[in-house]
Amino acid sequence: MLEGKRIVLGVSGGIAAYKAVEVCRRLVDAGAHVIPVLTEGSQHFIGRTTFDALGSEPAWTGLWDERHPIPHTHLGQTADLVLVAPATARVLGLYAGGISEDLLTNVLLATRAPVLVCPAMHTEMWEHPAVRDNLRLLRSRGVHVVEPESGRLAGGDVGTGRLADPAVIVATVQQLLAGEEHLDLTGVRLVVTAGGTREPIDPVRFIGNRSSGKQGHAIAAEAAARGAKVTLVTTSASPAAAEIDLVRVDTAAEMAHALETRAEHADVIVMAAAVADFRPVAVAPDKIKKSGGVPEITLEATPDILADLAAHRRTGQIIVGFAAETSDLRANAAEKLRRKGIDLIVANDVSAPGVGFEHDTNEVVILGADGSVQDVPFADKRVIARAILNVVSTLRSKP
Numbered sequence: 318m319l320e321g322k323r324i325v326l327g328v329s330g331g332i333a334a335y336k337a338v339e340v341c342r343r344l345v346d347a348g349a350h351v352i353p354v355l356t357e358g359s360q361h362f363i364g365r366t367t368f369d370a371l372g373s374e375p376a377w378t379g380l381w382d383e384r385h386p387i388p389h390t391h392l393g394q395t396a397d398l399v400l401v402a403p404a405t406a407r408v409l410g411l412y413a414g415g416i417s418e419d420l421l422t423n424v425l426l427a428t429r430a431p432v433l434v435c436p437a438m439h440t441e442m443w444e445h446p447a448v449r450d451n452l453r454l455l456r457s458r459g460v461h462v463v464e465p466e467s468g469r470l471a472g473g474d475v476g477t478g479r480l481a482d483p484a485v486i487v488a489t490v491q492q493l494l495a496g497e498e499h500l501d502l503t504g505v506r507l508v509v510t511a512g513g514t515r516e517p518i519d520p521v522r523f524i525g526n527r528s529s530g531k532q533g534h535a536i537a538a539e540a541a542a543r544g545a546k547v548t549l550v551t552t553s554a555s556p557a558a559a560e561i562d563l564v565r566v567d568t569a570a571e572m573a574h575a576l577e578t579r580a581e582h583a584d585v586i587v588m589a590a591a592v593a594d595f596r597p598v599a600v601a602p603d604k605i606k607k608s609g610g611v612p613e614i615t616l617e618a619t620p621d622i623l624a625d626l627a628a629h630r631r632t633g634q635i636i637v638g639f640a641a642e643t644s645d646l647r648a649n650a651a652e653k654l655r656r657k658g659i660d661l662i663v664a665n666d667v668s669a670p671g672v673g674f675e676h677d678t679n680e681v682v683i684l685g686a687d688g689s690v691q692d693v694p695f696a697d698k699r700v701i702a703r704a705i706l707n708v709v710s711t712l713r714s715k716p
Contacts, residue, residue, distance in 0.1 A: 320348035322494055325392050325428075326372070327401040327421040329408045330358020332471045333437035333480035337402050338363065341371045343487040352377065352392060354421050356408070380420050389420055393427030398494055401425070402463075403437035403480045406448050412460075413451035431493050433461040435486055440476030453559050463489050464538060464558060466677065467531075477556060482677070485699040492542065501710045503544030508576065508583040509537045512552030514569045516596035518614060521604045526591045527674040528641075530555060532698050533589035537561050539702040543710075548583075550575045552590065569593055569619035580626055585709055587637040588623050589663075591674075595619060627658040635712055637705070640664040641673055650684055660686050660712060663705055671695065683708050 324344055328337040337359075344351045353368035353376040360378070368376040377388055385391045393399070401408060401421070408421065412434075417423040425432060434455065442448060443465060452462060463486055468479045511533020513526040530553030537549040541561050548562040550572055557563045564579075566572045569592045580586055595616040605612050623638050630636060636659040640650040643666065650664035665681045667673035672680050672695070680695040683705060693704040 319344065319491060319494060322349045322397045323352065323395055324349045324490065325352050325354055325396045325399045325424060326368075327354045327356075327399065327404075327408075327424065328359040328363070328368070329356045329401065329403055329405045329421065330361060331403045331405045331437050331480075332362060333403040334359045334362040336480050336483055338367055338371060339483040340400075340402050340486050341368060343483055344490065345371065345373060347487065347491065349373075349490075352396075354378075354392065354424060356419055356421050358405070358407075377420060380423060382420075389417075389423030389427045393424045393430070396424075396428055396430040398430050398490060399424060399428050399432045400435070400486070400490060401433070402435035402486055404434040405436075406438050406442050406445070409434065409436065409448060409451045409455065413454045431459075431461065433463065433486075433489060433493060435463040435481055436465050436478075437480035438465075438478050439470055439474065440478045443478040456559055461489070461493060461542075462558065464556070467555060468677070482697045482699070484697050488700060488703065489542065500544040502540055502706065505540075505545045505584045505713075506548075506582060507540045507545040507585040507587065508548045508550065508579050509533050509540065509587045510550045510572060510576070510590035510592075511537070513591040514552055514572060514593045514619075515567050516569065516593045516619065517600050518597050519601035519603065519605045524593055524596060524616075526593065528591035529553060529675045530590075531675075531677060532639075532673075532679060532701065533587070535698040535702040536587055536589055536705060539699060539706055543706065545585075548579050550579070550590070569596065569622065573620045573622050573625070576622065576626065581631070583634065585635045585637070585713075586626055587705070587709075588626070589637075589639050591639075591641060592622055593619055623659065624657050635660050635709060637661045637663065637709065641667045643668040647682060647684070647690075650682065654684050654686060661705075661708060681705075685712070 350373040353372040355378050365376045382388050411422045412425050463481045466479045467477045512530030513528030515523040515525040517523045541547045550564045598615045598617050638659045640653050642649045654662040665673045671678045679701045681693045683691045
């Protein structure tokens with residue numbers, strides 16, 4: 318898909334610069350002509366020799382390179398795409414402000430090719446209003462963004478700001494350069510749910526599950542990148558891209574209420590959330606004390622949101638459910654698909670290593686009401702999201 322494409326790979330000065338090596342290798346393996354452009358800061362983390370060896374031509378490191386009298390215009394005008402990975406807060410700020418401080422920022426201002434930035438920084442920086450404003454401004458100008466992930470950061474901290482997986486970055490590059498045919502969800506109204514609901518026992522305790530919402534958030538991000546108008550109803554505190562309509566809920570009842578009007582007008586509904594099956598009949602107004610003995614908690618069923626959506630769907634609406642299983646994966650998923658009356662079900666074995674809850678990776682099988690079966694091997698959740706939406710897109714195209 319990338320054969321012959323000229324990609325300027327900008328590497329800025331963050332600890333995640335080491336991951337740009339893998340991005341470079343994957344792009345070259347996919348057939349791209351990769352031109353590394355390294356900032357001065359990036360070379361404190363990774364040497365130019367590495368990119369000289371892995372890139373399609375020696376790395377560029379400054380404006381005064383003897384290979385060309387005006388390298389920024391040469392690189393900007395000949396690029397099919399400019400990719401910045403990692404993109405630090407400094408580079409984002411300079412780019413948004415139109416300030417040409419070094420070769421990379423000069424290239425960004427001199428190109429008319431698509432630009433994809435992949436931010437990476439500490440959580441406090443990522444959440445700073447100035448950084449968020451700069452990203453909103455860049456997006457409004459047509460710049461594409463691969464959001465950072467949550468996980469371990471430099472110094473042992475944990476939070477949002479880790480550079481996206483190289484596989485996700487390269488897949489996004491492929492999508493951007495594939496042309497309009499990969500904006501196959503343009504204008505599609507798509508509602509996604511994500512995360513595990515929490516059903517309160519008292520003001521402190523709740524009944525819940527280990528779902529992090531990562532798969533649902535990945536589906537929302539992928540759908541938005543493919544042109545869909547996305548609403549994300551989530552229990553997760555994770556951020557979402559500015560173009561996604563984000564609705565935060567906590568309980569199954571709140572999720573059902575949020576979907577009442579939003580689902581009615583949706584073309585596609587993807588119920589990736591892990592909705593609790595039961596909730597306490599009564600919620601204690603104060604924290605239950607251990608000194609009072611073991612409490613007796615009476616449970617009742619929560620609303621069957623998926624079945625209700627299927628029962629009240631409008632003509633042509635596609636509904637996708639999820640099944641987290643620990644045994645008899647296909648049999649249980651097929652039975653749930655039939656019982657709920659939906660179009661597709663995405664099933665995974667959450668007892669398998671690295672699969673499902675709380676992981677950045679997944680492995681699923683997608684079953685269709687038409688008898689179709691597609692196995693999606695172990696991969697990053699954004700890659701899994703892409704496979705799911707490919708099936709949805711194919712289903713939508715059928716007469």
